[in-house]
Amino acid sequence: MASELTTESYISHHLTNLTCGKTAEGWTCDPYKVDQMGFWAFHVDSLFWSIGLGTLFVFVFRKAISKNSDASVAPSGMQNFVEMSIEFVEDNVQSLFGSVKNTLIAPLALTVFVWILLMNLMDLVPVDFLPVLAGHVAYAIAGDAVEWIKGPESLYFKVVPTTDPNITLGMAFGIFILTIYYSITVKGLKAFVAELTLHPFGKYMIPINFVLEMVNFIAKPISLGLRLFGNLYAGEMIFILIALMLFFSSIPIGVLGFGLHLVWALFHILIVALQAFIFMALTIAYLAMAHETEEH
Amino acid sequence: MNINATLIAQAVVMIVFVAICWRYIYPPILSVMKEREKRISDGLEAAKKADDSLEEAKLAFDKELNQAKAEAADILDKANARASQIVNDAASKAEAEAEKILTSASTTIENETNKAKEELRQQMSDIIIDTTQKILGDEISKEKHEEILKKAAEEL
Numbered sequence: 001m002a003s004e005l006t007t008e009s010y011i012s013h014h015l016t017n018l019t020c021g022k023t024a025e026g027w028t029c030d031p032y033k034v035d036q037m038g039f040w041a042f043h044v045d046s047l048f049w050s051i052g053l054g055t056l057f058v059f060v061f062r063k064a065i066s067k068n069s070d071a072s073v074a075p076s077g078m079q080n081f082v083e084m085s086i087e088f089v090e091d092n093v094q095s096l097f098g099s100v101k102n103t104l105i106a107p108l109a110l111t112v113f114v115w116i117l118l119m120n121l122m123d124l125v126p127v128d129f130l131p132v133l134a135g136h137v138a139y140a141i142a143g144d145a146v147e148w149i150k151g152p153e154s155l156y157f158k159v160v161p162t163t164d165p166n167i168t169l170g171m172a173f174g175i176f177i178l179t180i181y182y183s184i185t186v187k188g189l190k191a192f193v194a195e196l197t198l199h200p201f202g203k204y205m206i207p208i209n210f211v212l213e214m215v216n217f218i219a220k221p222i223s224l225g226l227r228l229f230g231n232l233y234a235g236e237m238i239f240i241l242i243a244l245m246l247f248f249s250s251i252p253i254g255v256l257g258f259g260l261h262l263v264w265a266l267f268h269i270l271i272v273a274l275q276a277f278i279f280m281a282l283t284i285a286y287l288a289m290a291h292e293t294e295e296h
Numbered sequence: 297m298n299i300n301a302t303l304i305a306q307a308v309v310m311i312v313f314v315a316i317c318w319r320y321i322y323p324p325i326l327s328v329m330k331e332r333e334k335r336i337s338d339g340l341e342a343a344k345k346a347d348d349s350l351e352e353a354k355l356a357f358d359k360e361l362n363q364a365k366a367e368a369a370d371i372l373d374k375a376n377a378r379a380s381q382i383v384n385d386a387a388s389k390a391e392a393e394a395e396k397i398l399t400s401a402s403t404t405i406e407n408e409t410n411k412a413k414e415e416l417r418q419q420m421s422d423i424i425i426d427t428t429q430k431i432l433g434d435e436i437s438k439e440k441h442e443e444i445l446k447k448a449a450e451e452l
Contacts, residue, residue, distance in 0.1 A: 041300040
């Protein structure tokens with residue numbers, strides 16, 4: 001029943017999320033009914049990996065503490081990694097945040113960094129491996145019971161959560177809310193509103209000021225989310241295109257594809273870590289801005 | 297690539313994970329790290345202190361040693377001086393003694409000589425008087441010619 005595999009279907013298969021939502025007939029994950037779901041639909045694959053990797057982060061870090069909470073014993077193994085990450089985050093918070101004391105910032109930065117790093121690292125798993133596995137598992141378990149699963153190929157499954165704009169923008173949105181919260185609690189509502197309305201042009205141009213400042217204000221979370229999404233999406237896209245060389249062309253080009261895959265994977269490690277770091281650094285920077293009372 | 301409720305779900309999930317990290321993960325690890333850091337710096341400080349006191353002890357030891365050496369040298373000098381003084385004293389004493397003995401010996405010799413001379417003179421004059429008496433008979437008496445005899449004795 002599987003439709004014939006073409007370049008186009010292969011790419012679109014890899015770029016479509018497993019979406020579950022409510023249609024007129026009730027809840028379904030049928031990929032052909034995504035259009036009917038509207039806003040209240042969930043990318044189950046993205047959320048699965050996002051929550052799974054977040055839990056992995058919590059589990060690993062929690063285990064590192066319970067294993068060795070005695071300061072007189074030298075740390076070893078995973079604890080070294082955990083403490084290294086924390087030191088790295090502490091340094092960054094220290095340099096960007098300076099003297100302002102806020103105990104939430106460092107844990108937030110740590111969570112964001114490690115979590116995004118883990119999600120980005122899913123990009124290094126060969127593009128077909130997990131989707132095909134998930135498809136076969138789903139078909140074996142629920143093939144006959146669920147009407148829309150017609151074969152292992154009919155299940156869409158995207159592995160890298162950060163190639164889903166919902167995930168990246170969702171995190172940026174969470175940080176945006178925190179920014180607003182701290183802007184209001186630290187500076188006071190009056191100072192926060194004044195910041196948005198009284199410059200660059202002074203109090204007689206409040207509407208223009210507000211529009212300009214609002215663009216500036218909203219651009220921050222959107223650019224934060226889209227930057228991460230864009231980088232990872234492009235990386236994923238190149239992996240898919242390289243994978244195409246293996247499946248849809250002659251043997252020499254397939255061999256070249258193997259080489260290219262290796263090269264791109266090595267290069268991608270840099271992007272994976274760099275984007276996680278940038279997201280963390282900007283998170284800290286935006287929250288630091290929320291704590292600063294600007295003088296004009 | 298639709299924007300849908302996943303966004304809100306992810307924001308909620310993020311808040312949950314951040315809260316877990318904030319409450320249960322970050323503070324305990326950080327406190328262990330801080331405590332260890334403190335222990336290490338304390339240990340280093342203690343090591344430095346021990347090093348310092350070792351240095352101090354070494355200095356004190358050197359000082360003591362030098363002092364002892366100086367004292368020993370001093371004692372040796374003194375002993376040497378004393379020994380040479382004793383030797384000198386003994387030598388000068390012996391010299392003096394020798395001188396004394398020599399002097400007394402020569403005095404004795406002189407006395408003896410004088411005595412012998414006197415005796416000799418006496419005997420001589422006696423012999424002479426005797427002889428003269430014998431020759432001259434009684435003409436010359438000892439009493440009569442006392443003066444002449446004395447003169448003669450003196451000339452002898």
